[in-house]
Amino acid sequence: MSRLSELLRTLEQLDPKLAKDLDDEIRPLQKRLPFGLNFERHAPEAVELAGHRIRKGNKVRVLPPRGSTDRGDQRLWHVDSLSGGIAEVSTPNSEGRTTQSVPVEDLILVAEFRDHIYPGLRPGGSVERGADKPFHTVINGENFHVLELLTFTHEHSVDAIYIDPPYNTGSRDWKYNNDYVEGDDLYRHSKWLAFMERRLKLAKRLLKPDNSVLIVTIDEKEYLRLGLLLGQVFDNARIQMASIVINGQGSARQMQMSRVDEYAYFVYLGEAKPTAVAVETLQSDDSQSQVGAERIWFPLIRGGKSGVRAKSNDSFFPIYVDDDTGRIRDVGYPLPPLEHPDDSVPPPDGCVSIWPISRGGIEGRWQMSRAEFISRLEKGYIRVGGKGKNGRWPITYVRAGTIARIESGEVVVQGRDDRGALILANDPDNPRGRTPKTVWYRKSHNAGTYGTDLLNSLTPGRDFPFPKSLYAVEDALRFFVSDKPNxxxxxxxxxSGTTAHAVMRLNKQDGGSRQCISVTNNEVSAEEHAKLRRQGLRPGDPEWEQWGICDYITKPRIRAAITGLTPEGEPIKGEYKFIDEFPMSDGFEENAAFFTLSYESPWMIEADKAFAAIAPMLWLRAGAVGERIDSLEGGWAVADSYGVLKDLDLASDFIAELQRRQGIRIAYVVTDDDGRYQQVASEIPGIETVRLYEDYLRNCESTGDI
Structure with a gap:
């Protein structure tokens, strides 16, 4: 029901004649539609927050009895007092004020989107295999509120947004105001548009206005309305739509043509445009393993089943890297087959020995013999990357095909780096590069094989409806971030986390350090919801939450992708295909951190009693790299990319440490004294400063009423 209809219904109880007169005047106006998209801006959404503490002053709903599948009391109640596990609650109605006493365990916290929220993050573990690379993050929470949080951490800082919103098929695939939207709901389309508009407006605040892209996939149910909505929200952008074949066999539609495709809108902001790469979108046969034109350097250590020492002992030799400069100073000889690296093969002074040994200790082999390695090293076709926290120096090389392209001028030599490797770039007129077409037809985009089946390999036995093809998402992003390694x-x-997975693959292909922020909630399906309710469970119960999408699918999938192990600890079966082929059990050298959105009290924050909840946001804003400052016991702390000062009397020590470190991006200063804040900020040139908690609170209070 629209907001206007709700107001008329309320008025009808007070003055039926006035309500009828207004309704008679409004109806003709509703039929006079100006040009463009018109829909009801429904009352702002409300979300039930299971598991959150009930406090005096909260808005709550009263839950139905355990075991009941009834919808329950949908009224909002106000908590007037709490005592001994019992809450006194009240709600106004047309006849006056209603009160009741309710056990606290029967109440659930409610946040309305018209209210200001003060978000925090509760850490939920991490997986770390990427040394110094930034962390991918997964946030479990209502996505509208997480987007509000991100306006503090990432305003105008996002290069690409990829979303696959609910398609509004009428099959109870999404909720509005905590109710699944049914196919016969007369307001189904306008509810969906209101739902999307609020989120797109916040997304616009996050994208870089000078060069970024929004990608939205959709099917035929809402693509026309979505196109108009995007045009209204992103009125200064250029918008294109592509048709992507996701099931060549077709999906039956009753009394309609069989559906084989879906649509993707590309919203270009500023100078954004698709980059030409060696991927032909209108080519159904992907049997040719096409390497993207942007990928030049490949890992020197061989992967897969053939990448073991026993296959070629001549490729098992040490590379001696100067531990100060990162330059290769010498190359050792292959060991006899039965000997193993140990102290009997010491490196030259000041060097470390790099052997082709996997993280699991398996002796592998390099991609080439010692003689070929030395030849390529002299020509600049071997590159040493940055030293990782594990003390290893990653080494990459240029493949023979790329060498041929260098010699033909297709790949341009721009010089050598300080370690002797060639600095290479693709020729902007590279004939191998192709601009994507508006119809995509590739074997790799099949959602059944490379969505559902691939996800089942990562998380066996865990069902998720209609996951995207990993390679379709990868290709969509490739066209816009291939030239943006960070x-x-x-x-x-x-x-299910497909976008983060695709970003990891792109990083592996070109050595990039891109990071993905994934936002989902921990909802269960409509069928699972009813089943769990009949079992006497409620949202917030551990037995309920374990089946939620974030805990059951998203986080396990991302862990599995990085570690190469299923949730049961078994090596993942199968191999990645197409552009970069290697066993899925190899995993990725990436990091990921998991969080749950929390709702904090502004008074506790202002009194500096909620730092633990705000701490992950400070880390995110500083790039989500390295260690995180979770407490300030000594009055100040400095991590890899940021610092936090709480005791201003220790400002000189804090500033000295900032100046000593490299890579510091932000300094957070906790004070309610603007003068002292300005004084400290003036002594930290070249580093962004943020005042806590003033900047955070002001941001929270400017994001409402979307």
């Missing part, structure tokens, strides 16, 4: 990618309808 891009920030956001997906706030992350579902």
């Amino acid at each position: 891009a920030v990618v956001l997906d706030f309808f992350s579902g």
Whole structure:
């Protein structure tokens, strides 16, 4: 029901004649539609927050009895007092004020979207295999509120947003105001548009206005309305739509043509445009393993089943890297087959020995013999990357095909780096590069094989409806972030986590350090919801939450992708295909951190009693790299990319430490004294400063009423 209809219904109880007169005047106006998209801006959404503490002053709903599947009391109640596990609650109605006493365990916290919220993050573990690379993050929470949080951490800082929102098929695939929207709901389309508009307006605040892209996939149910909505929200952008074949066999539609495709809108902001790469979108046969034109350097250590020492002992030799400069100073000889690296093969003074040994200790082999390695090293076709926290120096090389392209001028030599490797770039007129077409037809985009089946390999036995093809998402992003190795990618309808997985693959292909922020909630399906309710469970119960999408699918999928192990600890079966083929059990050298959105009290924050909840946001804003400052016991702390000062009397020590470190991006200063804050900020040139908690609170109070 629209907001206007709700107001008329309320008025009808007070003055039926006035309500009828107003309704008679409004109806003709509703039929006079100006040009463009018109829909009801429904009352702002409300979300039930299971598991959150009930406090005096909260808005709550009273839950139905355990075991009941009834919808329950949908009224909002106000908590007047709490005592001994019992809450006194009240709600106004047309006849006056109603009160009742309710056990606290029967109440659930409610946040309305018209209210200001003060978000925090509760850490939920991490997986770390990427040394110094930034962390991908997964946030479990209502995505509208997480987007509000991200306006503090990432305003105008996101390079690409990829979302796969609910398609509004009428099959109870999404909720509005905590109710699944049914196919016969007369307001189904306008509810969906209101739902999307609020989130897109916040997404616009996060994208870089000078060069970024929004990608939205949709099917035929809402693509026309979505196109108009995007045009209204992003009125200064250029918008294109592509048709992507996701099931060549077709999906039956009653009394209609069989559906084989879906649509993707590309919203270009500023100078954004698709980059030409060696991927032909209109080519159904992907049997040719096409390497993207942007990928030049490949890991020197061989992967897969053939990448073991026993296959070629001549490729098992040490590379001696100067531990100060990162330059290769010498190359050792292959060991006899039965000997193993130990102290009997010491490196030259000041060097470390790099052997082709996997993280699991398995002796592998390099991609080439010692003689070929030395030849390529002299020509600049071997590159040493940055030293990782594990003390290893990653080494990459240029493949023979790329060498041929260098010699033909297709790949341009721009010089050598300080370690002797060639600095290479693709020729902007590279004939291998192709601009994507508006119809995509590739074997790799099949959602059944490379969505459902691939996800089942990562998380066996865990069902998720309609996951995207990993390679379709990868290709969509490739066209916009291939030339941005440090891009920030956001997906706030992350579902099973395909977007983060695709970003990891892009990083592996070119050595990039892109990071993905994935946002999802921990909802269960409509069928599972009813089943759990009949079992006497409620949202917030551990037995309920374990089946939620974030805990059951998203986080396990991302852990599995990185570690190469299923949730049961078994090596993942199968191999990645197409552009970069290697066993899925190899995993990725990436990091990921998991969080749950929390709702904090502004008074506790202002009194500096909620730092633990705000701490992850400070880390995110500083790039989500390295260690995180979770407490301030000594009055100040400095991590890899940021610092926090609480005791201003220790400002000189804090500033000295900032100046000593490299890579510091932000300094947070906790004070309610603007003069002292300005004094400290003036002594930290070249580093962004943020005042806590003033800047955070002001941001929270400016994001409402979307």
